[in-house]
Amino acid sequence: MESGQIEGIVQRLVENPHDEEALATAHEAGASDPKSYALLLERVGAETRDPAYASHWRSEAANVWSTTLGDAHRAARVLMQAIERDPTQRTAADRLSQLY
Numbered sequence: 001m002e003s004g005q006i007e008g009i010v011q012r013l014v015e016n017p018h019d020e021e022a023l024a025t026a027h028e029a030g031a032s033d034p035k036s037y038a039l040l041l042e043r044v045g046a047e048t049r050d051p052a053y054a055s056h057w058r059s060e061a062a063n064v065w066s067t068t069l070g071d072a073h074r075a076a077r078v079l080m081q082a083i084e085r086d087p088t089q090r091t092a093a094d095r096l097s098q099l100y
Contacts (some may be wrong), residue, residue: 001029006040013044017053030064038064042078049084058082059092072099 001009005025012022023031030037045057059082066075076099082092 001036006036010040010043010047010085011039013057014047014049017048017050017056020052034064034068038069045078045085047080052089055082055086055089055092058085059089059095062092064097075099 009022009026012019013026016022026037026040030040041057041061041064045054045061048054050055058078062075062078062082065071065078076096079092079096079099081088083096087093
C-alpha cells in the first residue's frame with residue numbers, strides 16, 4: 001500500500017471508525033503486509049480523539065504484533081498505550097495479561 005493510500009485510510013478511519021470500505025482495504029493490505037497493517041492501526045489509534053476507539057485500534061494493532069508478527073514486546077507496549085488512553089476498555093487489559 002502506498003503512503004498516500006495509507007494516509008487516506010487513516011484519515012477515513014479517524015473520522016468514521018465504521019467505514020467498511022476503508023476497513024476492508026486496510027485488512028486486505030494487511031494480509032500481504034502485516035507489519036504495515038499494524039503500524040496503520042497504531043496510527044489510527046494515535047490520531048483518534050475518542051478514547052474508547054483509540055484503545056480499540058491500539059488493541060487491534062497489538063494483536064497483529066503478537067499473533068501475526070510474533071513481537072510480544074511491541075504488542076505489550078502498544079497494549080499499555082491502549083490502557084492509558086482508556087483504562088475502562090477490558091480488551092487491552094485482558095490481552096496484556098494473556099501475554100504475561
